[in-house]
Amino acid sequence: MIPLPRIDPPLINASGILSYPEVFTAFExxxxxxxxxxxxxxxxxxxxxxxxxxxxYPPEGAVLNSLALPTQSAEDWERDLxxxxxxxxxxxxxxxxxxxxxxxxxxxxxxxxxxxxEVNLGCPNKxxxxxxxxxxxxxxxxxxxxxxxxxxxxxxxxxxxxxSPNSDYLAVAESCMNAGADALGCGNTLGPGLAVDxxxxxxxxxxxxxGISGPALKPINLRMTYEAYARFRCPIVAYGGIETWxxxxxxxxxxxxxxxxxxxxxxxxxxxxxxxxxDIWEGIQEYLDGEPMSALIGAAHRAAEGGDSHA
Amino acid sequence: MRSVFRVVENHRESDWTxxxxxxxxIESTPGQFMMVWLPRLGEKPFTLSYLNAVTVxxxxxxxxxxxxxxxxDEIGLRGPLGQGYPPLKRPALIGGGVGIAELRLLAxxxxxxxxxxxxxxADEILFYxxxxxxxxxxxxxxxxxxxxxxxxxxxxxVEADSYAVCGPERMMAACLPKLPxxxxxxxxxxxMKCAVGLCGQCTCSGWRVCTDGxxxxxxxxxxxxxxxxxxxxKSGRWEAV
Numbered sequence: 001m002i003p004l005p006r007i008d009p010p011l012i013n014a015s016g017i018l019s020y021p022e023v024f025t026a027f028e029x030x031x032x033x034x035x036x037x038x039x040x041x042x043x044x045x046x047x048x049x050x051x052x053x054x055x056x057y058p059p060e061g062a063v064l065n066s067l068a069l070p071t072q073s074a075e076d077w078e079r080d081l082x083x084x085x086x087x088x089x090x091x092x093x094x095x096x097x098x099x100x101x102x103x104x105x106x107x108x109x110x111x112x113x114x115x116x117x118e119v120n121l122g123c124p125n126k127x128x129x130x131x132x133x134x135x136x137x138x139x140x141x142x143x144x145x146x147x148x149x150x151x152x153x154x155x156x157x158x159x160x161x162x163x164s165p166n167s168d169y170l171a172v173a174e175s176c177m178n179a180g181a182d183a184l185g186c187g188n189t190l191g192p193g194l195a196v197d198x199x200x201x202x203x204x205x206x207x208x209x210x211g212i213s214g215p216a217l218k219p220i221n222l223r224m225t226y227e228a229y230a231r232f233r234c235p236i237v238a239y240g241g242i243e244t245w246x247x248x249x250x251x252x253x254x255x256x257x258x259x260x261x262x263x264x265x266x267x268x269x270x271x272x273x274x275x276x277x278x279d280i281w282e283g284i285q286e287y288l289d290g291e292p293m294s295a296l297i298g299a300a301h302r303a304a305e306g307g308d309s310h311a
Numbered sequence: 312m313r314s315v316f317r318v319v320e321n322h323r324e325s326d327w328t329x330x331x332x333x334x335x336x337i338e339s340t341p342g343q344f345m346m347v348w349l350p351r352l353g354e355k356p357f358t359l360s361y362l363n364a365v366t367v368x369x370x371x372x373x374x375x376x377x378x379x380x381x382x383x384d385e386i387g388l389r390g391p392l393g394q395g396y397p398p399l400k401r402p403a404l405i406g407g408g409v410g411i412a413e414l415r416l417l418a419x420x421x422x423x424x425x426x427x428x429x430x431x432x433a434d435e436i437l438f439y440x441x442x443x444x445x446x447x448x449x450x451x452x453x454x455x456x457x458x459x460x461x462x463x464x465x466x467x468x469v470e471a472d473s474y475a476v477c478g479p480e481r482m483m484a485a486c487l488p489k490l491p492x493x494x495x496x497x498x499x500x501x502x503m504k505c506a507v508g509l510c511g512q513c514t515c516s517g518w519r520v521c522t523d524g525x526x527x528x529x530x531x532x533x534x535x536x537x538x539x540x541x542x543x544x545k546s547g548r549w550e551a552v
Contacts, residue, residue: 018519019511020547022537026517040511040547048545052354053346053389055505056313067510072548199315199385200350266507269394269523273508 002158002182004235005090005115007035007258009281010293011248014213014239014262015041015094015118015162016067021084028089032274033281036090038260039081041120042110043071043095044102050127050207056195061215061241063263064193066207068125069096069133074109081113090115092160095151096123096133100143104150111155118237119151119181121172122164122188124211134188139167145175152180160237163187163228165220173228183235186225186256189213190240214263215241222254229255229298245283252284252293253300313348313389318380325434328368328409329378333386336362340395341417342475342498342526346506348387349376356503356521358413359391366412366437392506396475396496396526403427403471405486407463407478411437413498414477418445425449425471429463429482432456464489474529480552484539487532495529501542514543 011034018024019040027034049070057063071077084091093114097103107117121138137143144161151159161176162185163169173184189211195204203209218241225238238256242248243264251259261280265273288296316333323329337345339359347365348354353373360366369378380386396417404414405427415438418424426448430436433456442448449466450458459466463482467489474490476483477498487497501513501520508522516535518524532538541549 017509017511020514020517020543022517023511023514023519024517029517046546046548049504052504053313053348055507055509057507063509065505065509067504070504070512070546072546076548197313197315197350197387200387202350204313204348204387206353263509266509267392267522268508270518 001234002156004158004160004183004258005036007090009033009035010258011277011281012036012038012092012237012258012260013265014038014260015120016065017262017265021080024089025085026270027274028087030270030274031278033277034089036092036115036258037086038092038094038118039077040071041069041094041096041123042074042077042106043069044074044097044106046073046076047071047127050125050205053205054207054210056204056210057214057266058195062193062212062217063214063266064191064195064205064210064212065189066125066192066205066210068127068130068207069123074106078109078113081110084113092116092118094118094120094162096120098136100146100150103147104154107151107154111157114157116158116160117151117155118160118162118185119147120162120188121147121176122162122167124164124166124189124192125207125209127207132192134164134166138164138172138188141168141171141175144172145179148176148179148181158182160185162237163224165190165217165224169224170227170231173232177232177234183237184228184232185237185239186228187221187239190217190220213240215243217241218247222250225251225256226254226300230301233298242280245280245287248280248284249287252296253298255298255301257293257297313387315385316388318384318386319382321378321380321382324366324437327434328366328437330360330364330366331377331380331386332361332364333388334363337388337391339391341420342395342413342496343391343393344525345388345390346392346503347377348389349373350387352376354387354389356392356506358498360412360415362416366409368409389506393521393525394523399473399475399496401472403469403474405463405467405474405476405478407482408435409437410478410498414475415441417475418442425469427463427466427469429478480539487529487539490529492529492533496526497529497532499524499527499532499538502545512543512547
């Protein structure tokens with residue numbers, strides 16, 4: 001297994017959030033405590049994604065998005081990433097495709113830019129007439145393994161298999177690890193879900209349904225993190241509803257070594273978002289109280305093994 | 312949050328431009344924007360021209376439909392979003408085309424405003440009579456139908472304590488070197504998707520226009536290499552401004 005690069009501090013943005021190299025450098029310049037940045041998922045050919053509205057935020061702590069993987073072409077991404085000037089942070093390139101061959105083709109072009117490659121197996125959004133990656137690949141252990149195998153052949157960088165919470169994710173994770181994945185991403189947005197406007201009697205999102213993120217996602221991806229760590233003891237990048245240092249610590253105790261922030265950046269200026277990342281990192285450090293973070297990764301399992309017969 | 316508003320009046324400003332009034336006022340800072348939603352058609356950013364209205368120029372399927380709304384029709388509004396203008400003292404409000412609409416609420420919130428307005432022809436100089444009651448109005452039209460024949464930038468510099476500029480990006484870029492960086496604000500426009508700082512689509516040199524802007528001090532705009540030059544399209548591909 002290829003170890004993940006040292007991501008210090010162990011906080012990153014979630015793929016599809018912030019998205020572009022120039023936004024990453026703006027965050028870095030503003031003093032964001034993000035040790036790595038993840039690109040928007042790079043696809044094999046240019047596509048605009050769904051029409052607006054692409055987000056809806058009902059008041060229950062859930063945000064739905066139906067962006068559906070807009071991407072410039074892989075060639076244009078190459079030009080963009082040639083220009084990126086991150087000072088200290090690592091770059092993780094997220095990739096997707098319609099089948100294993102397309103994943104491999106994108107990885108071939110992107111490998112030299114990334115300190116790691118994140119494989120998007122779980123996007124629950126689609127443009128009309130498409131199938132979601134979650135349905136076509138991410139819910140199927142054999143097809144997911146084929147993707148990871150082909151990606152593995154194209155890169156010597158660590159490969160993160162990012163799973164859908166709406167899948168038999170331990171089975172998918174097992175085949176991905178056997179196929180050469182170095183780490184698990186736990187996980188993508190949930191669902192998809194639906195929001196209906198009762199006045200116009202129409203689905204609000206132009207894509208009809210949208211992946212669910214924010215606080216509503218946290219207990220679900222936290223459980224995925226916990227179960228994946230228990231089974232594989234592998235490096236885990238966790239995402240889902242991390243808004244405070246306490247949220248981050250929960251994920252660390254469950255087994256995550258890197259924490260992804262997404263929806264918590266909603267409505268925050270670059271300076272406010274950078275301050276949020278500093279607050280989260282400072283809170284984690286105070287909680288650690290001098291202990292190395294590695295000592296706490298998965299600590300909830302040790303507690304469970306010590307005194308809980310359900311572990 | 313997204314709320315539903317009922318249209319109460321459609322006021323035709325010119326052949327191309329309509330002001331759509333709705334049934335309630337929205338508390339906001341001048342320069343903040345609303346995402347206007349037409350069910351099954353789309354959602355796009357607009358700045359309020361009145362506390363209860365947006366002024367829209369017909370330029371495509373969405374704006375044609377918006378400009379054709381009738382009393383009783385319903386629209387969805389999400390906002391107010393983004394950073395507006397700070398309070399301005401004795402500002403010169405510099406507007407081009409439908410960008411003039413955004414300056415109306417700013418003018419009403421400012422003491423002793425003056426106006427520098429440009430358009431292709433007289434029809435495009437929105438709120439001309441109303442602005443003349445608030446302060447001096449300098450106009451440039453490309454066809455010479457009203458005021459100076461030529462571009463709005465040819466009227467600069469003008470004397471004022473502060474400046475606000477809203478118009479086509481190339482016009483704004485031409486204004487940038489003619490105005491004092493520390494007392495000038497620009498309204499930057501980019502293609503928006505989420506409009507709440509998540510997706511990054513509206514980046515201008517890394518600033519997310521929806522949450523860091525859309526109103527930026529000129530000192531920031533001067534650092535934006537992309538301003539006046541390039542922007543990301545719906546897919547993220549670069550295109551010329």
